[in-house]
Amino acid sequence: MNSISDGKRLKQYLAGPWAPQAVRALKRLLATGLQQVPMPEMAVARRFEPGWRKQFVMLKCAIAADPFISPAVLARLAASCEPEVQEKIAENRRTDPRILADLASSPHVRVRMAVATNPNADLATVVGLAYDESPDVRLYMAGDHNMSPEILKLLAADSDSFVSWRARRRLMRLRPA
Numbered sequence: 803m804n805s806i807s808d809g810k811r812l813k814q815y816l817a818g819p820w821a822p823q824a825v826r827a828l829k830r831l832l833a834t835g836l837q838q839v840p841m842p843e844m845a846v847a848r849r850f851e852p853g854w855r856k857q858f859v860m861l862k863c864a865i866a867a868d869p870f871i872s873p874a875v876l877a878r879l880a881a882s883c884e885p886e887v888q889e890k891i892a893e894n895r896r897t898d899p900r901i902l903a904d905l906a907s908s909p910h911v912r913v914r915m916a917v918a919t920n921p922n923a924d925l926a927t928v929v930g931l932a933y934d935e936s937p938d939v940r941l942y943m944a945g946d947h948n949m950s951p952e953i954l955k956l957l958a959a960d961s962d963s964f965v966s967w968r969a970r971r972r973l974m975r976l977r978p979a
Contacts, residue, residue, distance in 0.1 A: 859884050859886055859887060860886075862879060862882060862884065862887045863886050863887055863890045865879065866879050866887050866890035866891045866894060867890045867893065867894060868894075869894070869895065869896065871894070871896065872896075873896055873897065873898050876891055876894060876896060876897050876898070876901065877898060877901055879891055880897075880901045880904065880905065885908070885910040885912065885913055888905055888908055888910065888913045889910070889912050889913050889916050891905065892905050892913050892916035892917045892920060893916045893920065894920075895920065895921060895922060896922075897920065897922055898922070899922050899923060899924045899927070902917050902920055902922060902923045902924075902927055903923075903924065903926075903927045905917050906918075906923070906927050906930060906931055911936050911938050911939055914931060914934060914936070914939045915938070915939050915942045915943075917931065918931040918934075918939060918942065918943045918946070919942070919943070919946050919948065919949075921948065928943075928950075928953055929953065929956065931943065932953055932956045932957055933956075937962045937964070937965055940957055940960055940962065940965045941962070941964055941965050941968060943957060944957045944960075944965050944966075944968040944969040944972060945968050945972065947972075949972070951973065951976055954969045954972050954973050954976070955969075955973065956969075957969035958970045958973060
């Protein structure tokens with residue numbers, strides 16, 4: 803999923819007159835101390851179209867991407883098994899480092915990429931992702947403009963030639979001319 807099409811789809815899904823009530827209801831459910839969202843589809847599904855499950859996931863994505871959401875709500879949403887929701891949680895700058903460490907072991911590459919570039923991720927998590935099994939994650943990290951020089955040095959010694967080339971190139975750009 804690219805962010806441009808995600809934004810357009812979110813606007814479509816959240817354009818209906820029922821959307822603000824659904825988002826508020828989900829936030830209330832998450833804030834009440836429940837460990838998981840108890841699937842309020844039954845209450846909300848009647849207002850959704852036939853593809854309501856996808857729309858419900860998109861609503862959870864919208865909540866997870868909210869920059870003003872509380873870390874407690876993000877922690878409850880992190881139990882979600884949908885990779886789209888986990889990716890939005892990993893991208894959110896308010897996500898707790900412990901949640902990011904849990905998400906770093908996700909089987910989904912896009913989630914691990916988002917964890918690697920989150921400024922809240924602790925150093926041990928980012929170093930672990932520098933040795934990730936997927937070259938896509940390591941290549942994404944090597945191209946990140948906010949990646950620390952220490953991590954870039956690790957990636958410059960990578961066995962994948964594309965990863966090491968990109969990391970060396972980023973390191974050369976960091977050095978003063």
